[in-house]
Each structure stands twice: as structure tokens, then as C-alpha cells.
Amino acid sequence: MTVPINVDMRALRSAIQDEYADVATQPEKGFHFHTGRPLARLLGYSADATDPLPDSAIESFAGVGNPFIFGALRPGETVVEVGSGAGFDAILAAQQVGPIGRVIGVDMTPAMLEKARANAELLGLPHVEFRQGYIEGLPLEDAVADVVISNGVINLSPDKAAVFGEIARVLKPGGRVQIADIVVSKAVPDAAKENIDLWTG
Amino acid sequence: MQAIMEAVGLIDIEFNGQRWDTFSGTPSASSAAAFGTQGVAFRAWKPRM
Numbered sequence A: 001m002t003v004p005i006n007v008d009m010r011a012l013r014s015a016i017q018d019e020y021a022d023v024a025t026q027p028e029k030g031f032h033f034h035t036g037r038p039l040a041r042l043l044g045y046s047a048d049a050t051d052p053l054p055d056s057a058i059e060s061f062a063g064v065g066n067p068f069i070f071g072a073l074r075p076g077e078t079v080v081e082v083g084s085g086a087g088f089d090a091i092l093a094a095q096q097v098g099p100i101g102r103v104i105g106v107d108m109t110p111a112m113l114e115k116a117r118a119n120a121e122l123l124g125l126p127h128v129e130f131r132q133g134y135i136e137g138l139p140l141e142d143a144v145a146d147v148v149i150s151n152g153v154i155n156l157s158p159d160k161a162a163v164f165g166e167i168a169r170v171l172k173p174g175g176r177v178q179i180a181d182i183v184v185s186k187a188v189p190d191a192a193k194e195n196i197d198l199w200t201g
Numbered sequence B: 001m002q003a004i005m006e007a008v009g010l011i012d013i014e015f016n017g018q019r020w021d022t023f024s025g026t027p028s029a030s031s032a033a034a035f036g037t038q039g040v041a042f043r044a045w046k047p048r049m
Helices: A009-025 A036-042 A088-097 A110-122 A160-170 A196-200 B002-007
Strands: A078-082 A102-107 A128-132 A145-151 A171-184 B011-015 B037-045
Touching: A009 A110, A078 A088, A078 A160, A088 A102, A088 A110, A088 A128, A088 A145, A102 A110, A110 A128, A145 A160, A160 A171, A160 B002, B002 B011
Parallel strands: A078 A102, A078 A145, A102 A128, A145 A171
Antiparallel strands: A171 B037, B011 B037
16 A cells, blocks of 8 residues: 555554544543534534434544535435444434435444444444445445545545545445545644654644 | 545535534644644545446
């Protein structure tokens, strides 16, 4: 894999997994980003969609935007979420596409996957599944998705070309992405890009 | 990000124009805020065959 930024990929993934394991298991801890229901309100998620959710399905939400701002997904669509965390966006997607649709979330952090699977079972959503994998090498066949969603995860990869290459690969022809992520308004020095502590903080 | 999406063949890239500040006022200090980090949302399409 080509990693354009000079960073230790294994160490970076380990640091990210440690951080997000805490988000999964100790969501009340307090992080350098907002989480949970207050964050969902800040990002404009519909109260009709989020209020009925149990705390376990929303408390570890740590997105940076709202991929559904372009409109709800259509019934029957197949959705892939790149970096699905504890399953908040995947669950909303599953409710939108309904039981004739399908949602596949991919995440690398075991604690997040465990929580996401428990949430899907709790909510009775058998058409959503969560797979362990890296976003630079999605564990999915080609041309499976009508829609790829993601929320605040792609920025955590130093190899964004690989991530978007994978997204394009798993999309069906005519498929679309609806992604929320971050942009910076000030230049980030190369030394900062190579500092793993700054990737997670 | 837009150049990378275009390089992999995605088209009709559309940013919705809204920006979210999700790093200010957080419980822990954030380096993200120092770089003017904001959340955005965008949509793009894979061409039909």
C-alpha cells in the first residue's frame, strides 16, 4: 500500500483503535470531540429518528457532519458505511432502506463492532451487518453498494487515495457517496502530519 | 479531497455548503480546533457504464 504521508501505519491504527475503544466503552469519559445525543442535535439529525433510539445506539456517536443532509436513502438500497463505529449512522440507514434493503458497516475496532452488532440486535435490524476491516481494503466484493456513507472517518487515514479507490470499487455503476468529513482552513505542517498524537487528538 | 475523488472516477461532486464546528467547547483540548477544522458533507457519483 502506498502511504503518501510518512507515518507508521501500524502505530497509527493502534492509537486510533485505543481512542475509539474508549469511545465505545466509556462514552461519558469526555473527548476532544463531541459525542452522543448533543452532537446529533448539533449536526441536524432529525429528532424523530434519534429520540426513539436507546442510549447505547447513540452515546458513542462521534461524527463530524450529517451524511443524510442530502436526503433520506431509498427503500431497498444497499448501503456500505466506511468506518461504522458503534453503528449510529448504519442503524439510521437501515431504518431508511427498510427490510428489503441492506446495510454493511465496516470498522477496524473490535469494541465498536461489538457494540454496533449488539445495537442492531437490540433494535431488531437483521438487514444490517458489521464487518471488521480497514477502510483502505474494504472486505467487500466489487459493485455491491448503491450508496456509500461515512462520517468523520476518512480523515483518520493517511492514504485517502486508497480509501476512495476502495469506495469507487464497491460502488455499483451509477451509485453515489454521501459523506461527512473534515476540512482544515489552516495549513497543517508536515511535522504535524507525521505526529500520531495529532491524528487522534 | 475533491482531486482524489476525481482521480478515482467519481463525478458531479457536490458540497452542500454547510459547515459544522464539532471540536470547539469539547471536554478535552483539541489540536483540530487549532487548524480551523470543520465538518462538511458532500455527495458524488460513480458513472454509469
